[in-house]
Amino acid sequence: MPADLTQAYADRYSEPEPPLLHQLWRETHLQLLMPRMATGHWQGRLLSMFSHLLQPRRVLEIGTFTGYATLCLAEGLAPDGQLHTIEINPERASRIRRYVAAAGLEGRVQLHLGDAGGILAGLVGEVWDLVFIDADKVNNGRYFELVINQVRPGGLLIVDNVLWGGKVLPGYPLKANDHDTRAVIAFNEQVRHDPRVVPLLLPVRDGLLLLRRV
Numbered sequence: 001m002p003a004d005l006t007q008a009y010a011d012r013y014s015e016p017e018p019p020l021l022h023q024l025w026r027e028t029h030l031q032l033l034m035p036r037m038a039t040g041h042w043q044g045r046l047l048s049m050f051s052h053l054l055q056p057r058r059v060l061e062i063g064t065f066t067g068y069a070t071l072c073l074a075e076g077l078a079p080d081g082q083l084h085t086i087e088i089n090p091e092r093a094s095r096i097r098r099y100v101a102a103a104g105l106e107g108r109v110q111l112h113l114g115d116a117g118g119i120l121a122g123l124v125g126e127v128w129d130l131v132f133i134d135a136d137k138v139n140n141g142r143y144f145e146l147v148i149n150q151v152r153p154g155g156l157l158i159v160d161n162v163l164w165g166g167k168v169l170p171g172y173p174l175k176a177n178d179h180d181t182r183a184v185i186a187f188n189e190q191v192r193h194d195p196r197v198v199p200l201l202l203p204v205r206d207g208l209l210l211l212r213r214v
């Protein structure tokens with residue numbers, strides 16, 4: 001069964017992409033380099049589904065890009081809920097703020113500009129219900145360690161791109177200087193044996209690793 005036909009079928013029988021997100025998707029593809037970094041319709045609906053199920057009071061996203069996943073993760077926020085999202089590239093800020101405002105989420109979404117390691121050090125008082133790790137893949141393990149003790153029992157961490165285009169699979173001819181792939185492999189191994197989380201790797205899109213906090 002061809003994967004792209006299966007994905008098209010899954011898209012068709014899933015909730016349609018909300019118009020604002022479709023607009024952001026188009027704008028991302030017309031105006032930005034590497035638009036495929038944005039989450040997109042089907043995975044966005046998956047993030048929205050988790051958000052609605054968990055009704056989180058605190059959501060953390062590491063790696064905002066244009067804010068597509070941000071808006072999806074915010075959909076199920078509890079009435080007093082807040083989402084914090086971290087982006088290192090300040091050039092992305094005005095677009096993110098524009099779409100957060102268009103979604104009616106001003107005051108409920110906090111955009112932090114800077115390196116995630118430093119920003120996370122300033123968020124130590126928070127207790128996270130839902131975390132999405134989707135920034136520089138070499139730091140997946142570092143971000144996990146920085147946040148795991150602030151995730152409530154039963155909370156959910158989601159890590160994107162854990163299949164890394166298939167390069168993590170056994171037998172792939174890895175280049176010596178491919179540090180990203182080695183880091184993704186090391187992270188997947190690290191959490192597999194971590195008693196603080198229960199892992200479930202979903203082989204959808206570029207691989208989503210779900211980690212339920214014990």
Ligand SMILES: C[S@@+](CC[C@H](N)C(=O)[O-])C[C@H]1O[C@@H](n2cnc3c(N)ncnc32)[C@H](O)[C@@H]1O
Pocket residue numbers: 037038039040062063064065066067068069070086087088089114115116117134135136
């Ligand atoms: C894959 S994109 C995020 C996509 C977004 N989460 C979505 O699903 O639409 C990764 C983003 O992480 C940002 N990033 C990379 N390194 C970072 C760091 N050290 N701290 C914060 N953000 C970082 C990049 O600038 C980029 O915008």
